[in-house]
Amino acid sequence: MPLVACAASEPQAAQPRADEPGPLVIAHRGASGYLPEHTLAAYALAVLQGADYVEPDLVMTRDGHLVARHDNQLDLTTDVAAHPEFAERRRTRSVDGVELTGWFSEDFSLAEIKTLRVIERIPATRPGNARLDKSLEVPTLQEIIDLVKSLEKSQGRRIGLYPETKHPTHFQHLGLAMEEPLVEILRRNGYHSRHAPVYIQSFEVENLKTLRRLTPLRLVQLFGSGLPYDQQVIGSALSYAQMATPAGLQAIAAYADGVGPDKGYIIPRDANGNLGSPSDFVPNAHAAGLAVHPYTFRAENNFLPLALRSSGNPTERGDLEAEIRAFLDAGIDGLFSDHPDIALRLREQP
Numbered sequence: 001m002p003l004v005a006c007a008a009s010e011p012q013a014a015q016p017r018a019d020e021p022g023p024l025v026i027a028h029r030g031a032s033g034y035l036p037e038h039t040l041a042a043y044a045l046a047v048l049q050g051a052d053y054v055e056p057d058l059v060m061t062r063d064g065h066l067v068a069r070h071d072n073q074l075d076l077t078t079d080v081a082a083h084p085e086f087a088e089r090r091r092t093r094s095v096d097g098v099e100l101t102g103w104f105s106e107d108f109s110l111a112e113i114k115t116l117r118v119i120e121r122i123p124a125t126r127p128g129n130a131r132l133d134k135s136l137e138v139p140t141l142q143e144i145i146d147l148v149k150s151l152e153k154s155q156g157r158r159i160g161l162y163p164e165t166k167h168p169t170h171f172q173h174l175g176l177a178m179e180e181p182l183v184e185i186l187r188r189n190g191y192h193s194r195h196a197p198v199y200i201q202s203f204e205v206e207n208l209k210t211l212r213r214l215t216p217l218r219l220v221q222l223f224g225s226g227l228p229y230d231q232q233v234i235g236s237a238l239s240y241a242q243m244a245t246p247a248g249l250q251a252i253a254a255y256a257d258g259v260g261p262d263k264g265y266i267i268p269r270d271a272n273g274n275l276g277s278p279s280d281f282v283p284n285a286h287a288a289g290l291a292v293h294p295y296t297f298r299a300e301n302n303f304l305p306l307a308l309r310s311s312g313n314p315t316e317r318g319d320l321e322a323e324i325r326a327f328l329d330a331g332i333d334g335l336f337s338d339h340p341d342i343a344l345r346l347r348e349q350p
Contacts, residue, residue, distance in 0.1 A: 024334030033338035053160035160197035258291035
């Protein structure tokens with residue numbers, strides 16, 4: 001089945017730019033199924049594969065720079081633990097209400113982070129990526145923008161940015177609020193209108209509401225489990241489950257243009273680990289005028305529904321195409337994938 005837009009008879013969601021294909025294929029942390037996540041190499045490969053958008057997760061440095069890491073805990077994806085000059089920086093701190101021990105981006109200047117090298121987050125699952133350990137740098141948001149703009153010229157097409165603000169309440173409490181620096185760097189690079197090829201996403205709510213006051217760029221409310229951390233901090237009982245109701249989605253539409261749910265909100269898995277029946281999430285989101293971009297589509301067996309696995313080996317690839325087809329049938333408007341080329345092949349099929 002080719003990637004096609006949802007049927008015209010369904011309620012219409014927020015639409016992508018007229019010159020963008022759809023459904024959108026968003027390279028999750030770059031082409032992270034092939035190269036270490038959040039590196040210029042992974043973003044470049046994703047673009048060369050044809051991805052519509054690349055997704056940098058953003059954290060703050062001590063001196064106020066935005067860099068691309070999935071977490072502010074640097075030892076998860078860099079070789080910081082092997083740097084004796086930073087040994088005393090190892091500490092235990094609370095991040096979004098969870099006690100963590102390691103090295104954290106907010107304790108490092110950009111110059112110091114530039115001395116680190118990236119390591120693969122899940123080396124047992126992606127040993128090919130791990131062979132590149134310690135060969136790639138941590139990029140800044142500006143470096144990612146520069147890469148995207150240069151590839152736009154060589155590829156002759158628009159390439160979008162889909163940044164996520166990571167731990168925004170945590171950074172705000174450290175005096176490193178992310179919203180204004182993010183909007184400013186995007187503005188300086190020409191991304192300042194609703195028609196710009198940018199979506200900004202967050203698992204928090206107040207962060208997005210602040211961004212809505214600062215920029216007309218499109219915003220996406222992510223969905224996890226439990227309560228958004230900022231809601232816990234302010235004493236609100238608002239949960240992701242409440243936000244996923246028709247009334248909750250209507251409320252989101254007052255400050256965001258789309259929603260990025262975990263796949264289980266759209267098609268939950270049954271007791272055997274296989275895909276069940278689609279929920280009402282997509283039609284309810286569309287009725288609120290929200291685009292739906294679920295995460296994360298990965299090709300390795302241990303990420304796939306049981307029936308779509310190729311073997312008992314969790315690192316081998318299974319039938320990701322079949323999983324994507326099921327979600328396309330459910331009416332999604334785009335998707336995040338570590339393997340964007342697979343989704344793109346579906347979209348190119350007649």
